[in-house]
Every structure is written in C-alpha cells, then in structure tokens.
Amino acid sequence: MPETKACGFLIVTGNPIESFLLMRHKDRWDLPKGHVDPGEDEMTCALRELEEETGIKAKDIEVDPDFRFTLQYVVHYKKRMGGVTALKTAVYFLARLTKKVELNLTEHQGAEWFPWNPPHAIQEQTIDPLLAAVAEHVSR
Numbered sequence: 092m093p094e095t096k097a098c099g100f101l102i103v104t105g106n107p108i109e110s111f112l113l114m115r116h117k118d119r120w121d122l123p124k125g126h127v128d129p130g131e132d133e134m135t136c137a138l139r140e141l142e143e144e145t146g147i148k149a150k151d152i153e154v155d156p157d158f159r160f161t162l163q164y165v166v167h168y169k170k171r172m173g174g175v176t177a178l179k180t181a182v183y184f185l186a187r188l189t190k191k192v193e194l195n196l197t198e199h200q201g202a203e204w205f206p207w208n209p210p211h212a213i214q215e216q217t218i219d220p221l222l223a224a225v226a227e228h229v230s231r
Contacts (some may be wrong), residue, residue, distance in 0.1 A: 092165075093177040098137040101221060102147065103169060105187050108207040112172030113218070114144065115201035120214050121193040122221075123147075124181065133182050144199020145202070160224045161183060162217055183221050185228070 099122045113120040125140035136172040138149050160183045167176045208227040
C-alpha cells in the first residue's frame with residue numbers, strides 16, 4: 092500500500108489553554124496541515140501549511156518543543172495520487188498563539204475557535220485522540 096505523510100499544528104490560545112483552532116471542510120472539522128514536499132522536514136511542512144491555510148506565521152506562535160503526536164490511518168484519495176488508497180501518517184505539533192491575528196483562510200470553508208474543555212468529542216478518528224494527548228501533556 093502506498094504511504095503518505097502530512098504535518099500540521101494544533102493552535103491554542105491562553106496559558107493555560109483557553110481555546111483551539113479547527114478548520115471547516117464541507118463535511119468535517121480538521122486542522123491546518125498538509126502533505127510533506129520532497130526534501131522537506133516535518134516542522135518546515137507544518138509551518139508552511141499553517142501559513143498557507145490560515146495566514147498564521149511562525150513569528151505569531153510559540154511551538155511546544157516537547158509535543159509531537161502521530162496518527163496512522165487509511166485514506167482513499169479521489170484526486171490526489173490518482174484515486175489510490177494509502178496509509179497516511181499525520182504528525183501534529185502543538186503551538187500557542189502569541190498575539191492576536193486575523194485568519195486568512197485559503198483552503199477551508201471556515202474556521203472556529205473551540206473552548207478548551209476536555210474531554211472533547213469532535214471527530215473520533217483524528218481530532219479527539221490529538222486533543223486527549225494534548226490534555227494529558229499539559230496536565231503534567
């Protein structure tokens with residue numbers, strides 16, 4: 092089975108966390124993330140995708156150096172990769188917004204800041220496990 096990798100961020104506000112950002116697709120919530128380009132490392136990919144999809148720049152965030160969360164799941168790409176089924180690895184980093192920014196959405200129908208109130212039940216396959224891992228991480 093072909094494999095793909097995508098990297099992205101969970102962006103939060105406040106210390107302790109007050110809210111987190113999710114992006115709206117037509118049928119689900121997602122995070123700012125995207126596929127790794129050839130020769131690109133995970134963090135570079137995540138920062139590039141964050142800016143491309145939200146307008147949030149690296150200078151607007153503080154990355155938590157101790158958090159990295161990975162998920163693997165099977166996806167069927169309708170357009171990308173010519174309609175193949177692949178094993179996708181998604182790598183997520185955690186970052187805190189350090190100043191107010193105006194979102195500039197380029198690939199999503201909308202975005203919303205959700206209140207931080209674990210446990211969360213938003214999207215069982217990807218978002219809920221990530222949020223649970225963040226909740227555990229920040230409680231240490």
